[in-house]
Amino acid sequence: MTALPPTRSRKAQIDGTATALFHARGFAATSMRELATAVGLEAGSLYSHVRSKEEILHRVCFGLAEEFFTAFDAATAATQQPVAQQLRQAIEAHVGVLTRDVAASSVFLHEWRHLSEPARTEFVALRDRYEAGFRALIQQGTAAGELRCPDPVFAALTLLASLNWLPTWYRPDGRLSPEDIAHRLAEQLLSGLAN
Amino acid sequence: MTALPPTRSRKAQIDGTATALFHARGFAATSMRELATAVGLEAGSLYSHVRSKEEILHRVCFGLAEEFFTAFDAATAATQQPVAQQLRQAIEAHVGVLTRDVAASSVFLHEWRHLSEPARTEFVALRDRYEAGFRALIQQGTAAGELRCPDPVFAALTLLASLNWLPTWYRPDGRLSPEDIAHRLAEQLLSGLAN
DNA sequence: CCTACCGATCGGTAGG
């Protein structure tokens, strides 16, 4: 008959604050004492909610991976559409995840290398699988004559590159909405800059 | 009449090894003891050649900044050329610096935030000035009708983004030469993927 | 969830 402990939200709060700190200072430069202070606890108390510093990183990295996959699958589910249209939607979906939580995305993109084995290898495999999804789309589009590019592997890499720099400059209160950004990125990547 | 001490090359060796470690593990996660071992010294001996850990980071970051500026200026010196051509050369120059030393470039792109003030602010100002060079080129090209883009600021950001992801996947022994990569990147960015 | 603490490791220095 005891009340349910609020550990669920505490854990979520710790994860969220940790994500912000990992984003701002990097995983290695963030101490558990800083994190404890930021959530209003003593250092030792963190370990009632969390097994280790790396466990938090693990959850953030793999959680984001799942979000990216879910968004991509939804964006490309309508396989009867033209591939170029699917690609456009996949770009917008990717940007949607990136802008929904810039800090988490940034940790996903840059801090995963502080995972120890075997998590690190698993993570890289996931990321490669995600990139392969874009690659396949570009290959299909090229085969169907909707896209033109000499090297789909290279094109996929470059495409994701342009998108993944976004967390380093995107501000939620900026003049462009996530939808604007996604649309312009898709437009620029598909049509190019040359006139 | 004493022989010149080899501190010059020792210092360069320390900088180079530190750059590789900062690239592989990140600045915060690299210890001076690791660095000492990697160059074959005891930890304390590093400080005969180097004032501090951050001093190394400072040198790498600002050294690369200078290289980027030099390369950009050389690529855009022929102002009588069409702007689109200048932009293409600036892209190739940027890729040239990136591929010449992937580790240093990666430190320049990601580890500068571990600089303390006022160096950090100075660095950001330099980087902004560099981006402004690309922005100006794109603006001129748009004004001259050589390029088309709804938002030159946005276009410049995206362009550099695609280039700056390169150190995360480029391998000197890969199938594409730096020149190939630079050429394809310029092509893809200027012409787009759509057919 | 706190207090008190562990062993390890950190960047850096003194003295030679």
Added chain:
DNA sequence: CCTACCGATCGGTAGG
């Protein structure tokens, strides 16, 4: 360039 060492801080644990 090494030996020996400094104070500070790290991630994490025991016991309550």
